[in-house]
Amino acid sequence: MSATSSSATRPAxxxxxxxxxxxxxxxxxxxxxxxxxxxxxxxxxxxxxxxxMYELDLRKKKAEDVFxxxxxxxxxxxxxxxxxxxxxxxxxSFNVVGTTRLLEYCAxxxxxxxxxxxxxxxxxxxxxxxxxxxxxxxxxxASRFSGVRDLIEVDMLAHSFxxxxxxxxxxxxxxxxxxxPTIKNAPSNYxxxxxxxxxxxxxxxxxxIHVEDVARAMVAALRPEPKGVYNVVGPGEVPLSSxxxxxxxxxxxxxxxxxxxxxxxxxxxxxxxxxxxxxxHIQFLCAVDGSxxxxxxxxxxxxxxxxxxxxxxxx
Amino acid sequence: xxxxxxxRVKKGLRDWTDRLANDEQKHRLxxxxxxxxxxxxxxxxxSLDYSLSALAPxxxxxxxxxxxxxxxxxxxxxxxxLLVSNHSGQIPLDGAxxxxxxxxxxxxxxxxxxxxxxxVPSLPYVSTFMARxxxxxxxxxxxxxxxxxxxxxxxxxxxxxxINKLWPQRYQLQEFGLGFMRLALETxxxxxxxxxxxxxxxxxxxxxxxxVAKLLGFPSFPVTPTGLPIPLPxxxxxxxxxxxxxxxRPDDEDSELDKKVRTVKAAIQSMLHQGLKERRGVFW
Numbered sequence: 070m071s072a073t074s075s076s077a078t079r080p081a082x083x084x085x086x087x088x089x090x091x092x093x094x095x096x097x098x099x100x101x102x103x104x105x106x107x108x109x110x111x112x113x114x115x116x117x118x119x120x121x122m123y124e125l126d127l128r129k130k131k132a133e134d135v136f137x138x139x140x141x142x143x144x145x146x147x148x149x150x151x152x153x154x155x156x157x158x159x160x161x162s163f164n165v166v167g168t169t170r171l172l173e174y175c176a177x178x179x180x181x182x183x184x185x186x187x188x189x190x191x192x193x194x195x196x197x198x199x200x201x202x203x204x205x206x207x208x209x210x211a212s213r214f215s216g217v218r219d220l221i222e223v224d225m226l227a228h229s230f231x232x233x234x235x236x237x238x239x240x241x242x243x244x245x246x247x248x249x250p251t252i253k254n255a256p257s258n259y260x261x262x263x264x265x266x267x268x269x270x271x272x273x274x275x276x277x278i279h280v281e282d283v284a285r286a287m288v289a290a291l292r293p294e295p296k297g298v299y300n301v302v303g304p305g306e307v308p309l310s311s312x313x314x315x316x317x318x319x320x321x322x323x324x325x326x327x328x329x330x331x332x333x334x335x336x337x338x339x340x341x342x343x344x345x346x347x348x349x350h351i352q353f354l355c356a357v358d359g360s361x362x363x364x365x366x367x368x369x370x371x372x373x374x375x376x377x378x379x380x381x382x383x384x
Numbered sequence: 385x386x387x388x389x390x391x392r393v394k395k396g397l398r399d400w401t402d403r404l405a406n407d408e409q410k411h412r413l414x415x416x417x418x419x420x421x422x423x424x425x426x427x428x429x430x431s432l433d434y435s436l437s438a439l440a441p442x443x444x445x446x447x448x449x450x451x452x453x454x455x456x457x458x459x460x461x462x463x464x465x466l467l468v469s470n471h472s473g474q475i476p477l478d479g480a481x482x483x484x485x486x487x488x489x490x491x492x493x494x495x496x497x498x499x500x501x502x503x504v505p506s507l508p509y510v511s512t513f514m515a516r517x518x519x520x521x522x523x524x525x526x527x528x529x530x531x532x533x534x535x536x537x538x539x540x541x542x543x544x545x546x547i548n549k550l551w552p553q554r555y556q557l558q559e560f561g562l563g564f565m566r567l568a569l570e571t572x573x574x575x576x577x578x579x580x581x582x583x584x585x586x587x588x589x590x591x592x593x594x595x596v597a598k599l600l601g602f603p604s605f606p607v608t609p610t611g612l613p614i615p616l617p618x619x620x621x622x623x624x625x626x627x628x629x630x631x632x633r634p635d636d637e638d639s640e641l642d643k644k645v646r647t648v649k650a651a652i653q654s655m656l657h658q659g660l661k662e663r664r665g666v667f668w
Contacts, residue, residue: 196505199525200428270508274429274515304421311423314387325508353505356427374422 079104080140082291083180085127085148085171087120088113090252091186092147095284096120103291106135109148127167136178143182143291144175149223151254153216153344164219165226172230175237182238184290185227186283189245189276189300191220194355200274201358204243204298214346231297240290242283244301245357246350249280250383255347260316260381266332268352269322272310276356278303279372279380289366302359304374309351315378325352398433400440404447405488412493413439428497428530429515435495438517439484445477446484449617450582454485456624460494460576464531465627466568467496467538469578470557470652471546473615474606478583481620482538497530498538503601524563531571538578539564541645548592548604554584555656560649562641569644570634577625577648579655585666586615618666623655 082099086092087107093115096105100117107113107122116122125131127148135141148171149164168185175183192202193210208225211218224241231239246256256277259265278301286301313320323331328348335341349355362368372380402410416432425431446452460467472478479498486494499522505511520526522539530537540546541560549558568575589606597605628651630644 196511197502197521197523199523199529200520201525201529203525268508270510270512272512272515274425274427306425306427306429307421307423308425308429311425315423 080142081106082143082145083108083135083141084145085109089147090249091247091280091283094280095145095287098284098288106139108132108135127170128162132170133174136174141178141180143184144171144180145184145287146171147186149186149220153342161219165222168223168226172226176234180237182291183230184240184242184287185223186287187224187227187241187243188220189243189355189357190217191224191243192355192357194349194353196353198354200354201356203358204300204361213349214344216344216346228298238293238296240295241298242286242290242301243299243357244283244286245276245278245303247280247283248277248377248381250380252280255343257381259343260312262318264319264321265313266323266328267309267313267320268325268328268348271325271352272308273352273354274306274356275309275312276302276306277377278370279377282370282372285371286368289368292366295365299362299365300357300359301362302357303370303377304372306356307374312378315375316382394434394437397437397440401436401443404440404443409488413487416487416493416495428518428520430518431516434516435518438513439487442480442484443488446481450481450620452481452485452620452622454489454622454624457485457490459624459626460490460536461574461627463534464571464573465536466564466573466575467536467578468564468575468648468652469538469540470580470656471540471542472549472554472580473583474547474587474589474608475615476547477586477615478580479538479540482578482580482622485622486536494536496536496538499527501544501603503603524567527567528571531567531573544603548589548606550592551588551590555660557649557653560645562638562645565630565641565645566634569630569632574627574629575648576627577651577655579623579652579659580620581623581656581659581663582618582620582666585618619668621659621663623659625651625655
């Protein structure tokens with residue numbers, strides 16, 4: 070909890086979940102230009118000196134002090150947990166209650182800009198999806214995978230906040246699968262497997278985005294132009310099989326009627342860390358249309374398709 | 385190993401396509417290239433390389449098995465267009481043959497997209513095949529997006545009602561959906577009526593085993609003399625009609641749209657009658 074006297078007077082950007090991979094990438098991009106206050110339960114390893122850090126839980130009363138004591142001009146909310154092994158109750162409380170509190174403080178302390186990280190996963194993969202889902206497509210993910218319910222709820226909370234507080238610029242970003250050298254989410258972990266399962270006879274188009282590009286998108290969202298919900302797409306779409314080829318993996322085709330019960334058993338006995346409904350992502354399409362974001366902030370991802378795919382290898 | 389095997393099959397099929405197509409056609413096929421990324425696919429998953437491999441068996445069927453003849457293919461305008469056709473024959477080879485004709489005989493050649501049933505993406509292998517050859521799930525959003533990109537789209541407004549009809553209903557157009565007309569009005573797209581004569585007899589369906597269909601999750605389970613996957617070598621004749629342009633509100637009442645749809649339906653039906661009258665037999 071350090072604050073140098075010179076920077077304490079400048080209005081700050083509060084970043085929740087700053088100690089995660091994405092948070093750290095974002096902090097490195099932003100700390101030269103903005104005064105950053107980080108909030109996270111975890112310590113920030115390799116924190117730049119000018120980033121002020123509060124190690125606390127958003128649900129705690131003390132989190133309000135950050136807003137009481139500092140002039141906050143913008144909030145970037147990434148403090149959302151996706152751990153399939155965590156109890157559903159804890160998961161839900163952390164994500165939903167945490168977001169609710171944070172949005173309350175934003176309204177109460179006159180924050181001008183709120184950027185919330187959601188995910189393109191909220192639409193959910195499904196055989197009857199259109200090839201490209203726009204921002205107004207229904208959020209169907211929970212109908213097949215109840216574990217993502219709270220992510221949808223966070224998205225909806227931010228959405229209703231956007232309508233309730235028209236004078237606050239709220240931006241909700243729904244990036245596609247985030248990958249990167251140190252990212253530990255399901256898509257990155259899956260792509261790192263040398264002999265990954267694939268669903269025999271299914272080869273959906275997938276969209277990946279490099280973690281650095283997501284961080285750049287979050288920074289771009291601080292600009293005055295963007296408002297509302299945006300899908301954020303990386304360098305484009307590519308068949309899953311091409312991704313496997315690029316990475317030199319040897320996929321094992323598993324017939325889909327067998328894959329589900331098998332993975333369920335493996336997951337139960339902790340032999341696999343992928344929740345069985347995640348199989349939908351390698352069977353069906355969940356691709357989004359990012360053109361609104363492209364036009365509103367002239368978005369162009371910096372990492373090419375090849376670099377984005379290869380980034381999971383940590384080269 | 386599996387990868388190498390599929391690569392070899394693909395290469396073999398590709399060579400077959402090249403052998404079947406003459407030099408001029410080969411040149412034309414190459415001109416079909418679309419904006420693709422470094423992995424050789426467009427955003428919808430269409431791959432020219434894969435399609436040219438997949439084309440070989442269909443070109444063979446087109447030339448030697450169904451001996452397709454087309455009439456009036458020059459009427460298909462450049463730019464966005466909806467090809468609206470009758471649907472028959474239990475397996476959607478009519479779609480494939482219209483597709484091949486547009487690739488080999490239309491000038492400039494076009495790789496058409498067709499709107500497939502929503503259950504196709506849930507079928508293993510079929511789903512991948514359809515996506516790589518440019519066939520898309522038939523949602524209005526997909527159709528709108530493709531028309532805005534000036535593509536040619538094949539629609540079967542009868543859907544499964546048409547393809548799965550039984551022998552006594554042959555060449556009787558079933559109820560048309562209205563969706564294609566809304567899209568045509570919304571995107572100002574000309575409609576080309578298409579009539580396929582010959583597909584109806586390739587697999588005469590005597591009955592539909594509904595319980596089996598339900599069990600397998602298929603729209604129907606027809607019983608045909610040859611067994612489902614093998615069509616009879618009937619002669620195909622494909623008639624392309626004059627472009628129809630409609631104006632009006634896309635969100636009009638169904639009854640208003642229905643009038644316009646009936647114009648299209650009548651055009652197809654009259655081409656069907658003419659085709660049936662002119663042909664000398666089912667197989668030649």
